Amino acid sequence: MHPAASPLLTDLYQLNMLQAYLGHGQTGTAVFEFFVRRLPARRHFLLAAGLEQALDYLEALHFTAEDIDWLRQEGGFTDDFLDRLAALRFTGNVDAMPEGTVFFANEPVLRVTAPLPQAQLVETRLVNILHFQSLIASKAARMVLAAPGAQLVDFGLRRAHGAEAGLWAARASYLAGFAGTATMLARKEFGIPIFGTMAHSFVQVHENETAAFLAFAHARPDHLVLLIDTYDTEAAARKVVALAPRLRADGIRVHGVRLDSGDLVALSHSVRRILDNGGLRDVTIFASGGLDEDALRKIVDGGAPIDGFGIGTSLTTSFDVPGLDCAYKLQEYAGVARRKRSVGKATWPGRKQVWRSFGPDGRMTGDVLSTEDDRQPGEPLLQPAMRNGRRLVPPPALAEIRERAARGLALLPESLRRLDATAVFPVTIAPRLVVLTEEVDRALAAHERDLP
């Protein structure tokens, strides 16, 4: 079994706790919720992503005979426990915000309702899956807002944190509104549109740039984009103009040029002039090289004639905020609501739902957080996704998720669409949830008093 599919992609303490739960017959129904505790600086909303991979994981979860043998050799686990682990499958329910949904702090994005050992075991990998894709989708959304209408392409596999991060960053950015990716495997696995040009090394192995451009054009004539910054960008743009008629004679059209270094605003203007004066008005300019949403905004505001952008490290690592303060916490066990009260990490107890309201202009106006059995005005965001360990519906097409995200971004209050928003989206705690919290605290205090 490949590491990414292994049930051992979890923390030791989960197995320690499972042995205690199973040994004491603590297999009652537990409810855990995944949520983000607080939004970091420069994130005024988040986009939910990763649900499909989370459901894949839950459907496939099982320990192989080899896993069990290995655990036996490790020691510390009883034979009875290992027998039960070998038989363990995920048989619970999942309710979740559909991928592409805008969400805010303290709102449950996903809820697991399952026998306690199952719900506990899956914590580590569920968080690992949901956190990363939501992180990247949220970062990508900022770039989409910063450069409306521009063609944004994920170029960041090489500096993503490993294989899965690279692959999933392509998916998460595409659903947030990117046009596509350079990652071949994301094309194969998810059908995401693929983009590619050429590298500096290609230019360097040829005697000169003109030879390199000609060789590349004949080898890959479709959607031909030439990289023009290896030596001198403006000189290279003039070479493209000189070459164009020769290529045209061979039936090859130069689709675009790519800039990857220097002052992109200034170079895009001078390159545009060179191309236009050379009769290449329809040749597009594509830019890359250390871009993030602030650079995009600056380029767009500066009126640079750039048609598309390749975005690397800042996207696939979510460079300014590479992690969210998120958690997967027990909210109910055996029918009784629970909460954690640790300093700075207290949680709202019980099974919860989020209702979202919209104003007369269609824009989001506020969310209400309450217990699941409450009724609040607005649209409930968590929907049934899995029952008894099986998906309720086949995975939606990425296009559908992408539309939901686009709609969400369009309906955000204008004040939250800015890169440096100061407004905070109103999330109200309903009275019913406040009352439940007080009840949970009172019950806990009573239990503690009863102690010998």
Add this chain to the structure above:
Amino acid sequence: MHPAASPLLTDLYQLNMLQAYLGHGQTGTAVFEFFVRRLPARRHFLLAAGLEQALDYLEALHFTAEDIDWLRQEGGFTDDFLDRLAALRFTGNVDAMPEGTVFFANEPVLRVTAPLPQAQLVETRLVNILHFQSLIASKAARMVLAAPGAQLVDFGLRRAHGAEAGLWAARASYLAGFAGTATMLARKEFGIPIFGTMAHSFVQVHENETAAFLAFAHARPDHLVLLIDTYDTEAAARKVVALAPRLRADGIRVHGVRLDSGDLVALSHSVRRILDNGGLRDVTIFASGGLDEDALRKIVDGGAPIDGFGIGTSLTTSFDVPGLDCAYKLQEYAGVARRKRSVGKATWPGRKQVWRSFGPDGRMTGDVLSTEDDRQPGEPLLQPAMRNGRRLVPPPALAEIRERAARGLALLPESLRRLDATAVFPVTIAPRLVVLTEEVDRALAAHERDLP
């Protein structure tokens, strides 16, 4: 084939360039080097890591029939090219700094010498592998320097960027000096020591903390660590004192307690007092919760009686610097040295070596960067790792890599061991490399003049 092992974990442009290279018979020997262009703020040195996974990748590289069929359906690739791709294996050489080696900006960490199409194709995944593990090892090294002698444990799988990131972060931090990890799969795959306690949810599902502690102690009596911050940390410490005799009667020793929230320095002092007064002087205190190297240094400087630390997000995402400005660049093709001159991204040409000198006290004093065929005083850092696509030696034990890293950290100039060092380690460019660079530039200018 699992995604992480797929040759399609690459950028489209690599395949585009390969088709051009193979179509024009450009299969001469290419030399590419992987290096970091500049050190980011708060990184005064880096630790090389990931070589073994890079060699695994190169040894296994091949396209399956299914990959080839898929590429054919995608279109744009010739049948001749796809036939050659199906037969492609990595048959080149690799020279590299051994894992655990301290390195600096502009120093080649790994050099690939192979037929151009092979050396080009592997760029994306090689960078993806080497960048991430070196990033995490370098971050972990800062934590090791900040808390000398403390037991540091990787708790960060859940917020690592996907499965591979979590697994490799455990490896990279262990080789940099961490004591171990909580990630089960890292234990299974790499034999890394494993640590685990209990989660707040375990406490919450029990009627009260005492019941939870008892249940856990009997289920997992070895190396028993109790989490004491779910409700009231000091009260929980008193419960541990009260429980200890009862557990002792059952042959169970409380090994430690864990704090996961609040003011760790203040709480560790008060908990230490409670434990000591209760006769539990040998019970250790373990702390976790949002720690990074600055927090560790502050806790250590504050004299907090904490014996070990669990480190999560700050480690596995390298939170303050989640990406390095690294590159894999062509240095030579068909026997002729090459360089890139793009603004801000110019490179030193040719096959290079790094020689490191040490002072009378054994500490590193400076590096010299020159061409491989030069001879400089000091210890050459790049060593042969692979010839003709095969490893020269079996992978070293992690313990050996860990020792090399420990030696490297010990031999760093004292000025570079501080978290906020301002000193810069001297890396000298040898005259021979300067001369070569001038020759490459002159040759390029001559070619450009010859153009029609």
